[in-house]
Amino acid sequence: MKSSILFLFGVFLSYGTSCPDVCECTAEGRVRCSGNFTNVPSFMPLHTYYVELKKTRIQNLTDRSLLNLPLVLRLSITQNPLQVIHPEAFYPVPQLLSLKLSFNKISNLSSQVFSNLASLEQLYIDNNKLDSLKPEWFDTLTNLTQLDASRNFLTHLDRNIFEKLTKLWFLNLGKNFLSKLPDGVFSSLINLEHLLVYENQLEILSSETFKSQTKLRVLKLFKNRISCIPPQLFWPLSNLEILSISSNKLHYFPEETFYSLPHITTLNLFKNPLVFLPDQLIGHMPKLKEFILYSTNLITVPNNLFYNMSGLEKLSLNYNPKLHHLPKDIFCCLPKLRRLSLQRNDLEFLDPDLFVNLSNLSTLIIHSNKLHQLSNNIFHSLTKLSEVQLHGNHFKNLPSSVLSSVVALRNVSLKDNPWNCNCRILDLAGWISHHRTLVQDYEHVSCYIPSYLLEKTVGSMNSILLQCEVTENPPIKISSTTSSTSPSVQTSSHSFQVEGDQLTDIVIISIWKTTSATPQMSSSMDLVHQSTTEDSLSYSPSYTFYDTVILEAEPDIVHNSRLNRLVFLWTLPTSGTYSKFLISLQILLITMGAALIVAGVCVFQYVQSFTEKFNHV
Ligand SMILES: *[C@@H]1O[C@H](CO)[C@@H](O)[C@H](O)[C@H]1NC(C)=O
Ligand SMILES: *[C@@H]1O[C@H](CO)[C@@H](O)[C@H](O)[C@H]1NC(C)=O
Numbered sequence: 001m002k003s004s005i006l007f008l009f010g011v012f013l014s015y016g017t018s019c020p021d022v023c024e025c026t027a028e029g030r031v032r033c034s035g036n037f038t039n040v041p042s043f044m045p046l047h048t049y050y051v052e053l054k055k056t057r058i059q060n061l062t063d064r065s066l067l068n069l070p071l072v073l074r075l076s077i078t079q080n081p082l083q084v085i086h087p088e089a090f091y092p093v094p095q096l097l098s099l100k101l102s103f104n105k106i107s108n109l110s111s112q113v114f115s116n117l118a119s120l121e122q123l124y125i126d127n128n129k130l131d132s133l134k135p136e137w138f139d140t141l142t143n144l145t146q147l148d149a150s151r152n153f154l155t156h157l158d159r160n161i162f163e164k165l166t167k168l169w170f171l172n173l174g175k176n177f178l179s180k181l182p183d184g185v186f187s188s189l190i191n192l193e194h195l196l197v198y199e200n201q202l203e204i205l206s207s208e209t210f211k212s213q214t215k216l217r218v219l220k221l222f223k224n225r226i227s228c229i230p231p232q233l234f235w236p237l238s239n240l241e242i243l244s245i246s247s248n249k250l251h252y253f254p255e256e257t258f259y260s261l262p263h264i265t266t267l268n269l270f271k272n273p274l275v276f277l278p279d280q281l282i283g284h285m286p287k288l289k290e291f292i293l294y295s296t297n298l299i300t301v302p303n304n305l306f307y308n309m310s311g312l313e314k315l316s317l318n319y320n321p322k323l324h325h326l327p328k329d330i331f332c333c334l335p336k337l338r339r340l341s342l343q344r345n346d347l348e349f350l351d352p353d354l355f356v357n358l359s360n361l362s363t364l365i366i367h368s369n370k371l372h373q374l375s376n377n378i379f380h381s382l383t384k385l386s387e388v389q390l391h392g393n394h395f396k397n398l399p400s401s402v403l404s405s406v407v408a409l410r411n412v413s414l415k416d417n418p419w420n421c422n423c424r425i426l427d428l429a430g431w432i433s434h435h436r437t438l439v440q441d442y443e444h445v446s447c448y449i450p451s452y453l454l455e456k457t458v459g460s461m462n463s464i465l466l467q468c469e470v471t472e473n474p475p476i477k478i479s480s481t482t483s484s485t486s487p488s489v490q491t492s493s494h495s496f497q498v499e500g501d502q503l504t505d506i507v508i509i510s511i512w513k514t515t516s517a518t519p520q521m522s523s524s525m526d527l528v529h530q531s532t533t534e535d536s537l538s539y540s541p542s543y544t545f546y547d548t549v550i551l552e553a554e555p556d557i558v559h560n561s562r563l564n565r566l567v568f569l570w571t572l573p574t575s576g577t578y579s580k581f582l583i584s585l586q587i588l589l590i591t592m593g594a595a596l597i598v599a600g601v602c603v604f605q606y607v608q609s610f611t612e613k614f615n616h617v
Contacts, residue, residue, distance in 0.1 A: 040065040052076045060084040076100040098122040111136035127151040146170040172196040199223040223247040244268035259283030271295040294319035303327035316341040339363040368392035386410040396420040400431035414445045421447035423468035429461035
């Protein structure tokens with residue numbers, strides 16, 4: 001009684017143009033309401049065609065809730081604790097075109113609840129607690145074009161559930177618990193363009209599943225448990241643009257799975273435990289601009305995997321922890337490729353011609369692999385390459401020509417490699433220090449070997465610091481007396497050709513100045529750099545560099561002298577005016593020394609026997 005009086009009162013009031021307190025009403029007839037009310041506000045302007053009830057406390061819709069909205073076309077009741085909808089709640093609004101009930105708590109709807117909504121085009125019942133869709137709901141919804149039932153608790157679908165929905169072009173069943181799609185469940189959806197069944201528990205797809213979806217443009221099947229797909233499953237989908245079957249349990253794809261999909265712009269296959277790919281997999285896909293394949297168990301890929309992706313601009317073949325080998329011509333036919341990501345694979349080796357055809361490449365990311373070498377010309381033809389990420393590999397050295405050949409280089413990263421700071425790195429160190437603005441991680445490109453240079457930047461290495469001399473390896477024997485009274489030091493030529501290993505047997509020898517030797521700078525002589533830059537060791541001008549030289553392995557006789565703050569190191573030539581004289585002198589000295597020792601011993605023995613005799617007496 002009370003409510004009917006209220007109702008009459010409401011009808012009376014609503015003839016005005018007043019807007020309920022909790023709502024905002026526009027002159028054209030849009031009404032938005034939210035707040036702590038529990039019933040649909042009754043006093044809306046009569047010409048209201050759009051109603052949005054959001055974040056209210058409405059828990060149920062009764063058969064009268066919508067009574068005074070005779071013109072409403074779009075009704076949205078979202079983010080409420082709405083649980084119960086009277087079977088006849090929508091009877092007063094048969095003209096509805098859109099009904100949005102998303103983000104409520106609906107778990108149960110009567111079979112007839114939509115039975116008078118023959119005009120309905122959009123039905124959104126996503127984000128509720130439905131555990132099934134009732135076939136009766138859709139009996140009259142023959143004009144439905146969009147249906148969203150995602151994020152519910154659906155576990156199964158009736159085989160005929162969508163039978164009448166021939167106009168449907170959008171269907172979202174994502175984020176439910178469907179383990180199976182019944183045979184032919186989509187067979188009457190001939191106008192379907194978007195089919196979303198992602199994040200369910202699908203395991204198997206029958207070969208007929210998408211048979212009638214010739215207009216389909218978007219198919220999302222990601223995050224299911226699909227472990228195998230029938231051959232030619234996608235072949236009817238000749239208009240498909242987006243196909244995502246990532247994050248499933250696929251170990252392989254049948255041959256030619258992605259043939260006859262000429263309109264594809266997005267193809268997501270990543271995050272599947274793929275162990276191998278067949279030789280014939282990808283058909284002609286000229287519109288594909290980006291392809292991502294990561295998180296697989298692939299060890300290698302067929303050399304023609306990308307043959308048909310001729311329009312590709314970005315390719316990410318990364319985060320495949322077992323990907324060890326890339327075929328030589330894998331990137332043969334990607335003339336438009338601008339960005340190539342190969343990071344975090346298991347690559348140890350790259351073919352010298354791997355990138356040779358990527359004439360448009362501007363970014364190359366190969367960090368975090370196990371590369372220990374790059375061939376001199378590997379980037380040679382990449383005239384547009386401006387960014388190269390090489391950090392986190394196993395490089396101990398790199399020929400500087402690898403980098404200097406990159407004419408457009410603007411950014412390179414080199415840190416986290418076990419750089420071996422021996423004389424062979426001078427080439428690279430020189431390049432780095434001259435191009436330090438290009439080396440983004442300059443401060444962190446540091447020596448790993450030898451241990452006493454640990455954490456020193458590679459860019460600061462120079463031949464003084466590394467005690468480098470470039471000799472053609474002749475072991476030279478010289479002897480020398482000159483003015484010195486100390487015995488001569490005899491050593492043999494030291495070689496810096498030790499490949500990438502730790503410095504061993506560090507010998508510290510002392511060297512004296514030879515005044516006689518003229519500092520001729522033969523080609524075998526290494527002119528040591530002036531030690532003026534701050535990075536090179538702190539040789540203060542007064543530092544007596546003459547006395548100690550640190551050499552690896554077998555030490556050589558090294559002479560040095562200083563001229564205008566330059567330090568020269570050189571070795572004595574094997575043949576020379578004095579060498580024979582010096583050698584004979586040394587032999588003479590040694591013989592004399594030996595003779596003296598023998599004589600000393602004799603004298604000692606003689607004295608000893610004499611004293612014994614004397615004691616006897
Ligand atoms: C919920 O569904 C059951 C049948 O499954 C039915 O008996 C019950 O009346 C329904 N409740 C509501 C509120 O519609
Ligand atoms: C490329 O596509 C064409 C046509 O779809 C197909 O015949 C050919 O075998 C494909 N090539 C590869 C390497 O898959």
